[in-house]
Amino acid sequence: MPVFYMRSPVYYEAMPPGRLHPISVALRDIASIFGRMGFSVAYGPELEEEHYNFNVLNIPADHPARDMQDTFWTKESPRRVPRTQTSPVQVRYMEEKIAEGIQPPYRIVVPGKVFRNEATDATHEAQFYQNEGLVVGKDITLAHLKGTLEQFFKEYLSEGAQVRFRPSFFPFTEPSVEVDVWFEAPGKEGRWLEVMGAGMVHPSVLSNAGIDPKEYQGFAFGGGIERLVMVKYGVDDIRGFHGGDIRFVYGFDETTA
């Protein structure tokens, strides 16, 4: 069936409003849901030092963990990386706070662009957005991670969303988990979707940032934003997001609440 969409009877002299990119819409949803749970929004550079992208996150040079992400390198000396993850902002943020004399608790989300040097297809892009989360405090547990993510997915995806953890490995968290979310798309059967990696912040990441891991602990998570948008709105090819094609942006109808 063709879809008809009538504009209100305006004439060409009049100016209809433009559109927000769906990533912006997602960023607003993310910021607002996490904002209600007390999260600030933090930023860091997209072209990152090797030190922050890898070393302080427990990924030393010549460690097999570096193979977990295909990395672009610049020709600079010292070389830098278009960041492979938003996680470097964890350490940057904590360092900044410690330098300002502000001890935890911290709660931040870091939505931002990341880069992976891998062949592109319907589900892989060389650049995409990730949303990182970091909570550090005195008694933060894996149970808080589960509660926080469940709340996010209930609000972002659907009331019926559930979260489950599977064991995994990231050098900067211990324990580390993969996060699956149970999602029932309208008119479809529910299924578990792998949506992010997470875990309890590794004590050496805390100490690298100048925080005493004996006193504080926390959780961190990170996952692709395009993937969430794809699941939520039924987009089947990730390559439309950053191609600069307005047909993609207009593939969604926008209404303001």
Added chain:
Amino acid sequence: MKTSRAWLQNYFNKELPSTEVLAKALTFHTAEIEETTEDLLEVNVLPDRAAYMLSHRGVATEISATLGIPLKQDPLREALPQYEVSKRLTVTRDAEGKCSRYIGALITGVSVGPSPEWLRVALESVGQRSINNVVDATNFVMLNLGQPLHAFDAHKLTEREGQYAVGVRPAEQAERITTLSGETYDLEEGTLLIADMHADGAPLGIAGIKGGDRATVSETTTDIILESAHFDGVSVRKTAQSLKLFTDASSRFQNKPSVALPAYGMRDIIALIQEVAGGVLEGVVDSHEELLPPDPVVVTLDQINGVLGSTYSAQDVSGAFDSLGFSYTLAEETFSVLPPFERKDINIPEDLVEEAGRILGYEHIESVMLPVQSIAPDQAKFRGIEAIKDFLVARGFTEISTPAFAKEGEIELQNPLQEDRPFMRASLLPALEDALGRAVHVAPRVLGHSRYIKLFEVGTVFTKHGESLLLSMGVVDTSGKLAAEALKENVATLEQELLRIPASAHFNLTGTIMELNLGKLNLEKLGAEYAPVSVRLSAYRPFSSYPFALRDVAVWTPEGTKETEVAMCIQEAAGEFLVRTDLFDRFEKEGRVSYAFRLVFESLERTLSDTDLDPAMERITEALNQKEGWEVR
């Protein structure tokens, strides 16, 4: 790691459940499973567990721990035999110590030939090719225990005074080696080699990666020298990467297995060679650095529950540690664990928290909300950026997102994905110009009958002086020459009404596109009091990759006829290809109203032709003319 259920079964008396059940148990307690078939489980072993789990034995221990099926035998817990020290073989390690252990053994009188059925089947079940009984035996033991092994034809080494001398040495400048499969590699100086020390150090293999062609085992081989060694993971990894030669051996060594493991590998390969190829063990020689027992790792029950947010008892945790075969002492709810030698992943208390958590099951972790926080979250910068986007959207601008890689720029990538885009973008304008050009072509389909096409992007650019967040804006006037004027006016409005300072925008020569540095603005201040517009999106409708076609229709209607009535009539008559109806003209004359619509036709499957469009237009014309007092003009 490809593992075979039949192979794993050797570790258990009880019959194992199906691969599906095994996969589920491993998925929720150990590692992701990439693929399962009736016999095969492809386990995605991540770097932390690779020191012990790139082996059937390692996967078997995980199955035992997660499903509570006791192991029949564990080759890493069985005592090591004492061998005669070889009188005919010496081994030397490199001076730098990149080889921390080298065990050699000489077996004489083997007969090389096809492998027995069980060995061939076992290897083929995990996708390996059977070569001959000796080579197959080394591969089997590697896949079973995780210890890479190698067999050399002893007669192809130089014997001096009745002795062979195998050594580990760094490559000299401009050395080359041809591997057993025939490829020749130029070696970087310092690459670790296995060498025949009685033949001026002639290279026998690239240490920890692949054997050379000099001493390959063949049908005529009778005496073999076996190698079971430990090479530095970083060194092996660097060499494998620089030669682009990644092997089963290199993937194991780079994950730093235990220095104790080679002894178990040697024990099993000696036994298996004698079983499948006969021969007599002359002796074994073992050169190693000091072997240190693992340090105990201490964790308290409070720590475990305090990190997991659980309420496990000491008994629960003991159960998990027992199932993993850990030896530990428990006193006053404090576990002092002596990690098994192969568990190189257990070094800090948090590692034990993970072991307890995953074995007891993350499904038991409750969801707990974070405590309410007294400090208000700071989202001012984010809201400042969004304020600008909202301001522009309200003025008819559409947001785009374009790639950060560009044809030109100041920061070049060493390994770009696309050869023609080797730079990080230093400006948003080329991509904006490109997007505007494409938008013109699709505008009738997407925007309807809009005169102006207005796009913007907020994105990061990268220059030698650093990176900055930029805003780009561009306008196309599809039916006049007012684009530059329109853009200028919109930028001025942005500066005056929102930013409240001149933002030093850089325009292109025609004045139709511009960019400005948002980093120079006080975005925090802009966002301090701002709440971004909350937007809801519909489900996504993919666009067609085929061109759309346009047709116009104008109709006289009686006074009082509504636009929607006409549109409905057109839509009902048009058929499946009409995707858009846009009113572009309306006027009244002598008691009649004229409506003119632009119709957009499109198919998701093909390019439409006149044979699709003409009948549709005929149907529309007929439907409109049939209405009382309507007349197509």
